[in-house]
Amino acid sequence: MSEKKNRLLPLAALCIISALLGGVSSVSILQYVYPETLSAIEAQASLNSADTNRPVTLLANTQTDESNSPVVQVAKEVGPAVVGISNYQTVSNLQRYGFGLGSRNNTQSSELVEAGTGSGFIIDAQNGYIVTNNHVIEDAKKITVSLSDGRNLEAKLIGSDSRTDLAVLQISDTSNLTEVKLGDSSKIEVGEFVVAIGNPGGNEFARSVTAGVISATNRTLQMSGESTLYNMLQTDAAINPGNSGGPLVNYYGEIIGINSAKYAENGFEGMGFAIPISEATSIITQLIENGVAKHPALLVSVSDQYLLYAKEKNLPLGAYIYEVNPEGPAGKAGIQEGDVITHINDVKVENSTELIGEIYKHNVGDKVTLTFIRNGQTKAVQVTLGEIASQ
Numbered sequence: 001m002s003e004k005k006n007r008l009l010p011l012a013a014l015c016i017i018s019a020l021l022g023g024v025s026s027v028s029i030l031q032y033v034y035p036e037t038l039s040a041i042e043a044q045a046s047l048n049s050a051d052t053n054r055p056v057t058l059l060a061n062t063q064t065d066e067s068n069s070p071v072v073q074v075a076k077e078v079g080p081a082v083v084g085i086s087n088y089q090t091v092s093n094l095q096r097y098g099f100g101l102g103s104r105n106n107t108q109s110s111e112l113v114e115a116g117t118g119s120g121f122i123i124d125a126q127n128g129y130i131v132t133n134n135h136v137i138e139d140a141k142k143i144t145v146s147l148s149d150g151r152n153l154e155a156k157l158i159g160s161d162s163r164t165d166l167a168v169l170q171i172s173d174t175s176n177l178t179e180v181k182l183g184d185s186s187k188i189e190v191g192e193f194v195v196a197i198g199n200p201g202g203n204e205f206a207r208s209v210t211a212g213v214i215s216a217t218n219r220t221l222q223m224s225g226e227s228t229l230y231n232m233l234q235t236d237a238a239i240n241p242g243n244s245g246g247p248l249v250n251y252y253g254e255i256i257g258i259n260s261a262k263y264a265e266n267g268f269e270g271m272g273f274a275i276p277i278s279e280a281t282s283i284i285t286q287l288i289e290n291g292v293a294k295h296p297a298l299l300v301s302v303s304d305q306y307l308l309y310a311k312e313k314n315l316p317l318g319a320y321i322y323e324v325n326p327e328g329p330a331g332k333a334g335i336q337e338g339d340v341i342t343h344i345n346d347v348k349v350e351n352s353t354e355l356i357g358e359i360y361k362h363n364v365g366d367k368v369t370l371t372f373i374r375n376g377q378t379k380a381v382q383v384t385l386g387e388i389a390s391q
Contacts, residue, residue: 070193070195070251071195071209071211073253074197074209074251074253075197075207075209077253078121078180078195078197078247078249078253078255079148079207080149080178081121081122081148081177081178081179081247082119082120082199082206082207082246082247083119083120083122083130083145083146083147084117084119084120084145084146084199084202084203084206084242085117085118085119085130085132085137085143085144085145085146085169085199085245086114086116086117086143086144086145086146086202087114087115087116087117087118087136087137087138087139087140087143088112088113088114088115088140088141088142088143088144089112089113089115089139089140089141090110090111090112091110091113112141112142115139115140116136117136117199117202117241117242118132118136118137118199118242118245118246119132119136119197119198119199119244119245119259120136120145120169120245120246121180121245121246121247121255122177122178122179122180123168123179123180123284124179124288125174125177125178125179126174127174128170128171128172128173129158129168129169129170130145130168130169130170131167131168131169131245131258131280131284132166132167132169132244132245132258133166133167133244133245133258133260134161134162134164134165134166135165135244135260136167136245137160137167138160140157142154143156143157143169145169145171146199146203146206148178148206148207149176151173153171153172153173154171155170155171156169156170156171157169158287158288158291159287159288159290159292159293159390160287160390161283161292161293161390162227162390163227163293163295163390164227164229164275164279164280164283164293165229165260165275166258166280166283166284166293167245167287168287168288180247180254180255181253181254181255182254182277182281183250183252183254183255183256183277184254184256184278185233185256185277185278185279186278188214188233188250188256188276189214189217190213190214190215190216190217191213191214192213192250193211193212193213193250193251194211194212194213194214194248194249194250194256195209195248195249195250195251196209196210196211196212196237196243196246196247196248196249196259196272197209197246197247198242198243198244198245198246198247198259199242199246200240200241200242201240201241202242208240208243210237210238211237212235212236212237212270213235213236214233214234215234215236215270215271216233216234217231217234218231218232219231219232219233219234219273220232220353220357221261222353223261228353228357229260229261229273229275230279230356230357230360231276231279231357232260232273232274232275233256233257233273233274233276234273235248235257235270235272235273235274236271236272237259237270237272238269238270243259244259244260245259245260246259247259248274255277256277257275257276257277258274258275258277258280259272259273259274260273260274260275261273287390292389292390294364294388294390295360295364295388295389296360296363296364296385296386296387297328297329297385297386298329298330298335298359298370298383298385298386299324299327299328299329299330299331299386299388300323300324300325300328300330300331300335301323301324302321302322303320303322304320304351305320306318306320306340307320307350307351315340315373316340317342317350317351318340318342318349318350318351318372318373319340319341319349319352319354319355320339320352321335321336321337321338321339321341321372322337322338323337324336324337328386329383329385329386330383333370333382333383333384334381335372335383338374339372339374340372340373340374341355341371342371342378343369344368344369344370344371345369359385362385363385364386364387365384366385367382367384367385368382368383368385369381369383370382370383
């Protein structure tokens with residue numbers, strides 16, 4: 001992202017580690033920021049694949065011939081598909097968001113100025129589609145893309161989704177483009193090596209490469225003032241402004257994540273987060289096809305203010321429903337204000353973040369069973385999930 005410079009101060013937020021397969025969660029208070037809008041995550045390098053049928057040959061001669069290093073091979077293969085992205089905004093918008101260089105005059109000039117930079121990668125060379133973060137291109141009046149061969153092209157925004165922090169751009173000149181290969185992030189294990197490629201600080205340091213490991217999976221980041229990001233990959237990569245939207249790659253040259261955020265507490269290093277590619281692909285496809293993405297929803301409003309009361313009174317924890325759309329799926333199934341949802345199917349949810357995260361694991365139209373508490377009694381109903389579109 002490019003630092004919406006003075007705007008992006010470290011913000012306190014609640015990090016809930018939501019285990020996709022195990023259903024176990026833990027809670028800690030952290031400070032998260034988007035490393036740019038313009039800033040990001042760098043990540044690092046990978047072996048240790050969960051798929052034992054795939055021979056890991058790239059490491060064979062790393063001690064005797066550095067040119068055979070997996071990181072070198074990944075950089076050669078994926079680097080040409082990585083692009084720099086510039087977000088241009090009007091002077092008045094920059095002043096409104098605090099992007100100026102320290103002074104705020106009252107000019108109403110409509111001149112376009114580079115507000116920030118980020119990264120992206122070519123997902124479809126034939127059609128010129130590029131994936132990046134929503135926060136990299138947010139509020140842009142003009143977007144340009146810098147390619148590995150030196151070309152600088154204006155890009156069209158095809159679609160964006162703030163709920164998942166994803167966006168798709170398109171360039172019209174598709175000659176001599178290189179596209180990435182997508183991996184399967186659902187098979188990632190803690191300790192696997194990964195490589196991050198991006199443009200920290202803008203085009204001056206284009207396609208910089210860093211390497212490290214997957215530190216954890218299934219992290220939930222509740223960004224203060226931003227959308228909650230679910231099931232994130234955590235990496236120990238160095239973080240520098242400009243890497244947001246760039247790829248996190250395994251040692252097979254496959255994209256397994258999209259670098260998106262970092263832990264910004266003073267004294268902490270090497271805590272970056274990437275959107276798993278296997279969860280991003282359905283959103284990317286929707287953005288390309290429709291310009292917007294649809295998400296599964298109950299169409300209720302939830303609150304965690306109930307949790308303190310529940311702990312004091314030794315009541316079951318859950319997601320407290322304080323408003324219900326009577327025409328929505330939950331309303332039609334009989335969910336009422338004051339109900340406390342404790343399970344989706346057989347998965348326990350103890351707060352609103354876990355409820356939404358679990359809902360997002362399903363698709364629009366899926367049937368789920370909600371277990372809830374009403375007036376001290378446990379009840380259950382089946383609900384067909386509705387939809388909400390991109391914000």
